[in-house]
Amino acid sequence: MDFGLADKTAIVTGGAGRIGSEDCRVLAQEGTEVVVLDVNHEAAENVADEINDGDYAGTAHAVECDLTDREQVSDTVAALEEETGGIDILVNNAGMVDARDRLENFDDEIWDRDMDINLTGTYNITKEVFPRMKEREWGRIVNMSSMAGWQGGFGQASYSATKAALIGFGKTLALEGAQSGITSNVIAPSIVVGALADMPIDQLEQMDEHFARIAKATPMRKLGTEADVSNLIAFLCSEQASYITGQVVGVTGGIDLFSF
Known part of the structure; x- marks a missing residue:
């Protein structure tokens, strides 16, 4: 199916990361000009080089940007608008997920960091891109939330709070x-673990008991892959999805379902 993205330009924030880089690859496969935007320029360049040197219909280039720096974000978006002719797609993927502690022991600095990156960073770049989309009367925005944003996450106060906020922001x-x-739509994945998704649960238990517990609790009895998320993003950015907006779509293998 042709998603109609061959003449579109996309920014993927956190584009050098595990999920973000796959978002870039899938969009490039659809012929999109992809901006791999990340605070780590070398890692972003690696993703862009892989796309440009590979068998992709689209192209990519790396851009370094700190989403918490409003002036830098403004300057970066203005330059990209001029260079590309306009940003059509914004995938707000950048975020921190490493904090884990009970609330009474939670580090205030980590809370502030996650609010700045996960939530305010998304606000900063979207505020720059959104008005220009309105002027051109076309745009696709996808926010990356999480099951933790839907249902909370034990020991994940900052992560679950920011991911829940992204749902309201997206709507x-x-x-x-x-x-x-x-x-504007929101994706709420469960655990996505690449090649580990196809590993039998007994083998997964030997590598990571936490992942194994989640796989056991998932009706499909397996974890997800980055491509499960990225393929959905490509569809939501397509012409075929033009009547889908304000939705939160779970990529969960059914773990959010009540079962007994």
């Missing part, structure tokens, strides 16, 4: 962009 964008040809 607000859907309302404000609906009459300007802009859709």
